[in-house]
Amino acid sequence: MRQIFGRPAGLTDVLQRYCPGCGHGVVHRIIGELLVKLDIRERTVGIAPVGCSVFADEYFNCDMIQPPHGRGPAVSTGIKRTRPDCIVFSYQGDGDLAAIGTAEIVHAAARNENITVIFINNAIFGMTGGQLAPTTLPGMKSTTSVQGRDVKKQGYPIKVCELLACLDGPYYLERTAVNNPKNIIKTEKAIRRAFQNQIDNKGFSLVEILSMCPTNWGMTPVQSTKWIEETMAKYFPLGEYRNRAKEEK
Amino acid sequence: MAQKKLMYGNHAVVEGVLAAGCRFFAGYPITPQNEIPEYMSIRMNEVGGEFIQTESEIAAINMLFGAAAAGKRAMTSSSSPGISLMQEGISYIAGADIPVLVVNVIRGGPGLGNIAPAQSDYYQATRGGGHGDYFTITLAPNSAQELYEFPKLAFELAEKYRNPALILADGLLGQMMEPVEFSEQVVDPSTLPEPPYALSGCRGRERRVVRSYDLKPGKLEELNFKRQAKYQQILKNEQRFEAKLCDDADLVIVAYGTCARVCDAAVRMARGKGLKVGILRPISLWPFPKNGIAELSKRAEDFLVVEMNLGQMIDDVKLATDCKNKIHFHGRPGGAVPSPPEIYEKIESIMGGAR
Numbered sequence: 354m355r356q357i358f359g360r361p362a363g364l365t366d367v368l369q370r371y372c373p374g375c376g377h378g379v380v381h382r383i384i385g386e387l388l389v390k391l392d393i394r395e396r397t398v399g400i401a402p403v404g405c406s407v408f409a410d411e412y413f414n415c416d417m418i419q420p421p422h423g424r425g426p427a428v429s430t431g432i433k434r435t436r437p438d439c440i441v442f443s444y445q446g447d448g449d450l451a452a453i454g455t456a457e458i459v460h461a462a463a464r465n466e467n468i469t470v471i472f473i474n475n476a477i478f479g480m481t482g483g484q485l486a487p488t489t490l491p492g493m494k495s496t497t498s499v500q501g502r503d504v505k506k507q508g509y510p511i512k513v514c515e516l517l518a519c520l521d522g523p524y525y526l527e528r529t530a531v532n533n534p535k536n537i538i539k540t541e542k543a544i545r546r547a548f549q550n551q552i553d554n555k556g557f558s559l560v561e562i563l564s565m566c567p568t569n570w571g572m573t574p575v576q577s578t579k580w581i582e583e584t585m586a587k588y589f590p591l592g593e594y595r596n597r598a599k600e601e602k
Numbered sequence: 603m604a605q606k607k608l609m610y611g612n613h614a615v616v617e618g619v620l621a622a623g624c625r626f627f628a629g630y631p632i633t634p635q636n637e638i639p640e641y642m643s644i645r646m647n648e649v650g651g652e653f654i655q656t657e658s659e660i661a662a663i664n665m666l667f668g669a670a671a672a673g674k675r676a677m678t679s680s681s682s683p684g685i686s687l688m689q690e691g692i693s694y695i696a697g698a699d700i701p702v703l704v705v706n707v708i709r710g711g712p713g714l715g716n717i718a719p720a721q722s723d724y725y726q727a728t729r730g731g732g733h734g735d736y737f738t739i740t741l742a743p744n745s746a747q748e749l750y751e752f753p754k755l756a757f758e759l760a761e762k763y764r765n766p767a768l769i770l771a772d773g774l775l776g777q778m779m780e781p782v783e784f785s786e787q788v789v790d791p792s793t794l795p796e797p798p799y800a801l802s803g804c805r806g807r808e809r810r811v812v813r814s815y816d817l818k819p820g821k822l823e824e825l826n827f828k829r830q831a832k833y834q835q836i837l838k839n840e841q842r843f844e845a846k847l848c849d850d851a852d853l854v855i856v857a858y859g860t861c862a863r864v865c866d867a868a869v870r871m872a873r874g875k876g877l878k879v880g881i882l883r884p885i886s887l888w889p890f891p892k893n894g895i896a897e898l899s900k901r902a903e904d905f906l907v908v909e910m911n912l913g914q915m916i917d918d919v920k921l922a923t924d925c926k927n928k929i930h931f932h933g934r935p936g937g938a939v940p941s942p943p944e945i946y947e948k949i950e951s952i953m954g955g956a957r
Contacts, residue, residue: 365809394804395803395804395805395806396803396805397803398672398801398802398803401813407815410811410813411811414804414809415803415804415809416801416802416803416804416809416810416811417801417809417810417811417812417813418667418668418671418698418801418811418812418813419811419812419813419814419815420664420667420668420694421664421690421691421694424660424661424664424667424691427656427660427661427662427664427665427667427668428664428665428667428668428671429668430628430654430661430665430668431626431628431664431665431666431667431668431669431670431671431672431676432668432669432671432672432801433668434626434652434654434665434669435625435626435652435668435669435672435674435676436672436674436801436802436803438803439672439801439802439803440803456657456658456660456661457657457660457661457664459657460656460657460661
């Protein structure tokens, strides 16, 4: 029997512990495939965040490091500057990147550090049990905003692509989603571009990916994909926020 | 003949770091160590290394984590408040068993404190500093020459034991100028071997993972026991101190860094008056040179601990002497530096005047 589909060599042969319907697995698979397709697996160093995807250091079949919460872009900088031939990617969630690690991501972008950042935005703290994230939508319930996010007390969500697009530094910023096949294909293209930019020494590339968290949203996986379509992507519009490659043409 | 130059302590440490083959620096400005990043930015450029002025000390220590995990010698410098910000990162680095070098040019504290010399970060440096069961190898230079020499030693110890190393200086050592004799043996970074943990891409080998966590039941306890065994080796092998005039001393002064320089002068005054006073200068603060002090405690009745704080190292002296001797203390907090006559007065008050 001929096998036509299997685990990509960019992922380890380990059972991933993500919840049913979670978006991490989809993004992991995309990265795992690209490490092979772009022939970079053997020169890649990945950075796992703190949060649900802390275990990414077990899942990606390449050299990995697990730094303090939010510091992925700084650790990436240290690796990339001392080993410029390595491909360095920082995989981060919204608590990691947009709350505790805000300073590190802004400054790595401002320096146009030649790294690739994969930013999972699921509007919630997953690992710790569904607390308010910097990306939690106004009115959205979390375990620390049980009546829904009150913007008078808890402020507004941070739109990372828009925020970073204020800077001259970054080379490429795009927001995608993994809630349906069409968006997954777009996400694959965006992540491919984000790695290719680094291979070509172009500089800082970040892909923000709207991703489902059925467990902490209190929805079924199917409801979660619809909620991204109907609600989340309205607040966080999909699309390119910076693409210097197009400007250079 | 080796080159000799008059230079600031803060500049000497830069030359020492480069002579040790380190080609990565990340740091954030803070007084009284600004001459380190300033001079480093020029010198690192000359030798083709990486200098990054970071957005914070937090970013700096994490850039070090990355560079050192990639298998390269990496260092940062800061002063007290900035070192506090780095503690999270140092804890992770210790938990991942990665060698880095951190230089603390201590200033008065707590809080923003002032920018004057102090030794008030002794506890922080010798008790781990951040969260978790860990220690950092801590060296205390007392001259520009040692600021030049200790980076190489610190890197070697850090790499031998796969542990972060600290150099504890203070505002006075950093800012004063002294002659420094350069070593003829400088390390060519290209000759340094790739360490077994280095993240460099997994071509031709198993993938490597650098991390400080383990959630499997019992595993983290096991790792801590393993690390503790390493610390026991360091405690056994790496105690460093300098003892002067201690053989016949009735009173032994224990002081390090700037305080040791001041006490040297006070010891000379005392000896001039016939008082049998010696000085033991801890060079490694962790591991604390308890064996040397324990040996002296067999014959000297009195010990005088002098610190630019209100009593931190005195705990280690009490532990080393098993509290069997009389341990006196003289300390100046808040960025004040004691003078030789001030120490001499204290000696006299303990020993009862000139003989």
